[in-house]
Amino acid sequence: MAAHPLRGRTAIVGIGSAGCGEAHGRSATELMAEASLAAIADAGLKLSDIDGICAATSTHAFPTLTVAEYLGIKPHFFDGTNVGGSSFEMHVLQAALALDAGLCNAVLICYGSNQRTAGGKLVSMSEPQWHESAYEPRHPITGYALATSRHMHEFGTTREQLADIAVAARAWANLNPAAFARGPLTRADVLAARMVSDPLTTRDCCLVTDGGGACVMVRADRARDLAKKPVYFLGTGGAHSHRSITQMADLTTTVAVESGQRAFAMAGLKQSDVDLLMLYDAFTITTLLFLEDLGFCPKGEGGRFVADGAIAPGGKLAVNTSGGGLSCVHPGMYGMFLIIEAVTQLRGAAGERQLKQCDVALCHGNGGTLSSQVTALFGSAATL
Numbered sequence: 001m002a003a004h005p006l007r008g009r010t011a012i013v014g015i016g017s018a019g020c021g022e023a024h025g026r027s028a029t030e031l032m033a034e035a036s037l038a039a040i041a042d043a044g045l046k047l048s049d050i051d052g053i054c055a056a057t058s059t060h061a062f063p064t065l066t067v068a069e070y071l072g073i074k075p076h077f078f079d080g081t082n083v084g085g086s087s088f089e090m091h092v093l094q095a096a097l098a099l100d101a102g103l104c105n106a107v108l109i110c111y112g113s114n115q116r117t118a119g120g121k122l123v124s125m126s127e128p129q130w131h132e133s134a135y136e137p138r139h140p141i142t143g144y145a146l147a148t149s150r151h152m153h154e155f156g157t158t159r160e161q162l163a164d165i166a167v168a169a170r171a172w173a174n175l176n177p178a179a180f181a182r183g184p185l186t187r188a189d190v191l192a193a194r195m196v197s198d199p200l201t202t203r204d205c206c207l208v209t210d211g212g213g214a215c216v217m218v219r220a221d222r223a224r225d226l227a228k229k230p231v232y233f234l235g236t237g238g239a240h241s242h243r244s245i246t247q248m249a250d251l252t253t254t255v256a257v258e259s260g261q262r263a264f265a266m267a268g269l270k271q272s273d274v275d276l277l278m279l280y281d282a283f284t285i286t287t288l289l290f291l292e293d294l295g296f297c298p299k300g301e302g303g304r305f306v307a308d309g310a311i312a313p314g315g316k317l318a319v320n321t322s323g324g325g326l327s328c329v330h331p332g333m334y335g336m337f338l339i340i341e342a343v344t345q346l347r348g349a350a351g352e353r354q355l356k357q358c359d360v361a362l363c364h365g366n367g368g369t370l371s372s373q374v375t376a377l378f379g380s381a382a383t384l
Contacts, residue, residue, distance in 0.1 A: 002268060013223050013228060031113065050108045064079070083371075085280055085332075087333065089236060109217065112211070160191065166190045166203050179327055200283060203326075264375075276318050279291070282330070362376070
């Protein structure tokens with residue numbers, strides 16, 4: 001399989017986070033800036049080295065303007081594309097294109113949210129759609145509950161199988177000192193938790209936390225001379241399908257089918273090459289859908305695939321090793337934190353949860369209500 005010429009030409013060289021959990025008294029802008037400065041320092045660069053910015057948030061109308069002014073950067077390249085939580089996987093592609101074209105030399109990709117301490121409820125910032133509002137849905141949970149119910153009806157997926165996804169995430173989080181939710185969690189705990197939108201309980205839903213996250217990308221030739229082990233960009237694919245859940249053609253199949261195929265083709269890789277899957281787990285159903293749609297198990301087999309610890313530590317496939325959005329951190333738009341964990345694992349710096357073999361990581365971002373899907377593949381130097 002021939003890879004795209006952009007494969008391996010750029011790399012992530014710095015990552016940073018700030019205020020993940022509860023960040024009392026700090027604004028979304030402050031958290032975005034703190035994470036950015038941490039990522040720049042992690043790369044061994046100076047603030048003055050940054051001449052490109054990509055950013056998206058739920059609270060800033062013009063995020064690149066905000067972060068540039070706050071940090072004192074006058075960028076040569078900037079991109080504020082916002083397609084929800086998958087924005088940052090798309091920003092990686094935009095940054096790679098700009099770097100490869102010589103439009104800039106170091107791109108900061110960043111995000112910040114204080115949603116927990118500012119409000120503390122899992123409610124989408126998205127406006128209700130006119131064809132849904134008459135039914136008084138709770139955004140975004142109602143849409144994901146619809147997809148869950150349909151998958152259960154069509155394929156026999158059970159609440160117990162979905163619960164195993166939450167239990168696996170917690171098992172990974174228990175190996176991560178930075179995870180917000182740690183401690184015992186059983187299948188029975190998930191099933192007995194308060195129902196939010198049938199069939200999803202509170203334990204089927206992601207955390208509501210604060211947090212800032214950032215990474216820095218440069219061209220590969222420069223990356224080799226910087227402080228930390230580079231993590232190379234191998235490929236990205238994106239796809240849109242709808243804005244309103246009522247317009248989703250099939251509630252059991254997302255356009256991750258398309259984004260994944262494009263990313264794998266660009267990277268010249270296949271599913272069996274992937275050591276780590278970082279999947280946007282806003283709800284237990286999303287992990288299941290993306291495992292199917294990205295080709296890691298057949299459609300309809302996701303429930304059986306994840307059952308009984310298959311994606312937990314020691315299982316057959318490493319999925320969401322940080323604890324994911326279900327147990328580690330979820331400050332609204334989660335896609336940046338997928339990248340941070342992938343880089344940590346590819347560097348071999350994940351401590352107790354470090355995978356024995358990790359040369360290829362897949363990050364899959366989801367935006368809207370299963371609306372935008374972006375898949376990104378990253379690799380160690382061994383993949384070049």
